[in-house]
Structure formats: structure tokens, C-alpha cells
Amino acid sequence: MIFGLMVVPVMLSIGAAIDYGRAAQTRTTLQTTVDSAAIAAGAAMLNGGNPTQIAANYVQQRFAYTGRTVTATTTVDANAGTVTVRAATTQPTAVMKIARVDTLPVVASATASIGAGGSKKTELVISFDTTGSMSQGGRLATAKQAAKDLVDKVMKLPSGASNPNVRVGFVPFTRYVNVGVAYKGASWLTNSQDYTETLPQNCYDTYPHIVYGPPYRVSQTCYSDGVAYDCSYDTADVVSWGTPVNVCYTPTYDHKWYGCVGSQASPADENDLANATNKVPALYDNTDCPSPLIRLGNDQTAINNAIDAMSANGETYIAPGLLWGWRLLSPNPPFGDGLGSSAANKILVLMTDGANTYGASYPEHNSADVAASNAKLVKVCTAAKGAGITLYTIAFQVTDTTIQNILSQCATGVPYYYARPAKK
Incomplete structure (x- = not known):
């Protein structure tokens, strides 16, 4: 008799565990969904889109296959620079129906913030492709405007005042990066002093x-x-x-260093550290080198002037451009400007029109092994993300499916990769 009396509560307990477990799995999926929806809504807010509609569409599409009703609400705080997405659904029960409990509520929320939003500072670096192919189809002009719009939205509060919580850096790249002649003689560079050679x-x-x-x-x-x-x-x-x-x-030749740098021997060209024992090679007389990078700071005018001054020239090797963007964000040498990942949101935006045409021949970048260049890019992306950096990749009129897949893989997640189509 005692066993008979205990069967029902025991079965209900087991059923409750099963039903609550299924609800927990649904909540995990819902939480992942609203995390991504908040990011997508935040991007929409930055780009003049409709955050509420974007978030709702994202949540609905993710759960469309279940046939389950999901409600999503989005709260935008323009002054704080935050977007909060809250989603709710129900998990049908199996065993608990015996106790007339047909569903369990499932709720999740996430907040995306940039700039003044949240307790953290924000550090953002744009790695910008300024190679010869950017001269095609209006790519350079479009990319310049997109970069300036991003900088303006991030560095200013809604009131128009400078945002004290934001610092921005900028890295133009071709197959090389220019760190600037101000670092001539720096301990983290190989010999970068000008010299005369007599043969x-x-x-x-x-x-x-x-x-x-x-x-x-x-x-x-x-x-x-x-x-x-x-x-x-x-x-x-x-x-x-x-x-x-x-x-x-x-023969007498004057060799000058104009700020151009090559690559440390692999795998040192896959991490952010450069110091006196792990030096970056200075390259002399190199004409395939863009304008100098700009370290993290709050001088919006300097960033905008650098963007405006860029011209399309040279070949493409993306990995160094991304690497030096990471180095600007890093608290480690050579610059050490970045805060720790616990103190700042670290964002790296890669803007490119696509395919690598050159790669590392160490210390220079004269290799035509594009497959190796693509593999190196993936390694740098993976390492940067592993260091706590949120990585966005923006592809301008990219038609090469290989590099499309790599840029998508490089991004922190699906909402962090954006392919801008060609103009019609």
C-alpha cells in the first residue's frame, strides 16, 4: 500500500526533472538567440536601422522550426547606448501534464552596449584595407564613409559631446603596415636607423x-x-x-626607414607581443606601405583625417593588418595602450574587399602562396578572439567564396560578419 501511494509522487518528480531539463535546454537556446539578437539590434541602432524589428525577426527566425510562439521586446536607451532584448516562450511538458501543468515558462534577456553603455570602457580599432583593388566600383569611397560613420557614432554621445568611455585606433594596411617613423630606434624593432651603403x-x-x-x-x-x-x-x-x-x-645608396614593418618568424606573427626579445623587422625603402597607424585615443579629427587621406594602392595581405589592430588593443608591448579585457569592451573591425594576393616570405611579404596567407589570417583571427576581442568582419563587394568563408569564420559569430554587395 505504501509503495502504491508513493508511485504517483515519484513519477511526478521524475517527470518534473525531465520536463525542467527540456525547459533548461530551451532556455539555453533562447539565451544564445537573444545574445545574437541584441548584437544585431545594436548594429542596427548604429546604422540607422530599426533595432526592435531586427531583434524580433532574429528571434522569430531562430525558433520558426519549432512551431512555438516566441515574443520578443526590445528596449533602446539612446543616451546610455544600450539595446536590451527580452524574449519569452513556453516549453510543453510531457509527464507533468498528469498534474495539469501543460507548459513551463522560459525567459531570457541580453543587453548590447557600446560606448557609454555599461560599466566598462570601450576600445575600438578599425583595420582598413587600402589596397589597389579598393579603387574598383567605388569601394574605397564607400568604405571611407562607413568607417567615418562608425567612428562618429561610437565616439560621440547623443548630445554631440565626446564620449569619455571610448577610445579608437586605426590601422590602414596593404601587404604591409606602417607603424610610423616616430618609433625609429625603438627597442621592439630591428635596426630601423637610416644608413648609407657603399659598394x-x-x-x-x-x-x-x-x-x-x-x-x-x-x-x-x-x-x-x-x-x-x-x-x-x-x-x-x-x-x-x-x-x-x-x-x-x-655605388652609394641611402637607405631610409619610412615606418614600414614586416613579419616576425612564424608563429610570432600570430600574437600581440613585440618587445626587445621578440622584435618586429623594420623594412627599408618600401613603397608598398600605407599611411601610419593611429594608436588608441579620443581624437576623432585625427582619425577622420587619416581616413580621408587614404588612397588605393598596393597588394593585399590581410593578416598583418588584423594583427596590428589587435596590438593596438592589447595591454602588452609594443604599445601597451589597451586596458585589460575585464576593464574594457575590445572591438576590432576588419574592413576589406577580399582576397589575399601576397603573403609572408619572412621578414618581407613577397610570397605568392595565397593558401598560406589565408591560413595565417584564420590563425590570427582565432588568437585575437581568444584574447577576448570581439571581431567584426566587413566585406566590400567580395565575390571570392574562399575569402568570404574565411571572413565569416574570422568573425566572432554570424551577426558579426557583414557582406556589402556591389553597387547596381
């Missing part, structure tokens, strides 16, 4: 009496950063070389 005397024949035939045009196509351009030229055949005249001279 042994060299003698050669000149032909001052050479005679050429009629000039003609040679048509040909060249490529810069994967973009074709006309590099035809005029020439003429030699009819007579004439009597040679021997000339001797002593």
Missing part, C-alpha cells in the same frame, strides 16, 4: 652613339592586387650600337 666600384659600357629604328607600340596587360590595367609602352629596335664608352663609378 665596390662598378664599371660598365655605355653606348652614346646608339641608333634606333622607327618607334612602335607594345600592347600588354598588367595586374595590381588582382585588378587588370593597361601597361602598354612604346619602344624601338636598335639599328646600330656604335662605339662603346667604358664608365666606372662607386
